[in-house]
Amino acid sequence: MYLCTINHQDMEANNKKETVQDQRPEVVEVRPQVLECDVVRFQNNKEKWVAFVGLLDGYPYEIFTGLQDDEEGIVLPKTVTHGKIIKQVNPDGTKRYDFQFENKRGYKTTVEGLSEKFNPEYWNYAKLISGVLRYRMPLEHVIRLVASLSLKDESINTWKVGVERALKKYLPGSSEELEEPQE
Secondary structure, rough: OOOOOOOOOHHHHHHHHHHHHHHOOOOOOOOOOEEEEEEEEEEEEEEEEEEEEEOOHHHHEEEEEOOOEEEEEOOOOOOOEEEEEEEOOOOOOOOEEEEEEHHHHHHOOEEEEEHHHHOOHHHHHHHHHHHHOOOOOOHHHHHHHHHOOOOOOHHHHHHHHHHHHHHHOOOOOOOOOOOOOOO
């Protein structure tokens, strides 16, 4: 005769571990040509900025950030909160990323060359953060990593706070309001 004892706490702990691991997205090294995207606006000092958070299966996969400005950056209607980031290959073999959204009438508008619209320094930091996101570091660790960056310029320090806020939206149970008032 066998005597079997079941430790229900151990079973529950194992089930919770499996559930957490099942929730972690799979690493996808080759970026899909088109990704869904959320648009998050934030203030960097007194300037209006925008973050484009590319999503793969609802999880942040990449982030692009820059000025929301007529002259040097990107102008979007205030109502635009979602769209797509499309990877394009130019005839010379270089790559670019375009943002496409539908207006209220259903017409598509494409903003070409996100990389050309943004300050190269911010673009490089965003590429680094995107690389970490693509390899699926847990989001709370990514946010902590961004927060721990020790940057000399005050402008880039306020930028990193905007990036943190943009990514916090995707933490489970987060209900933080991300939109800054548009004056």
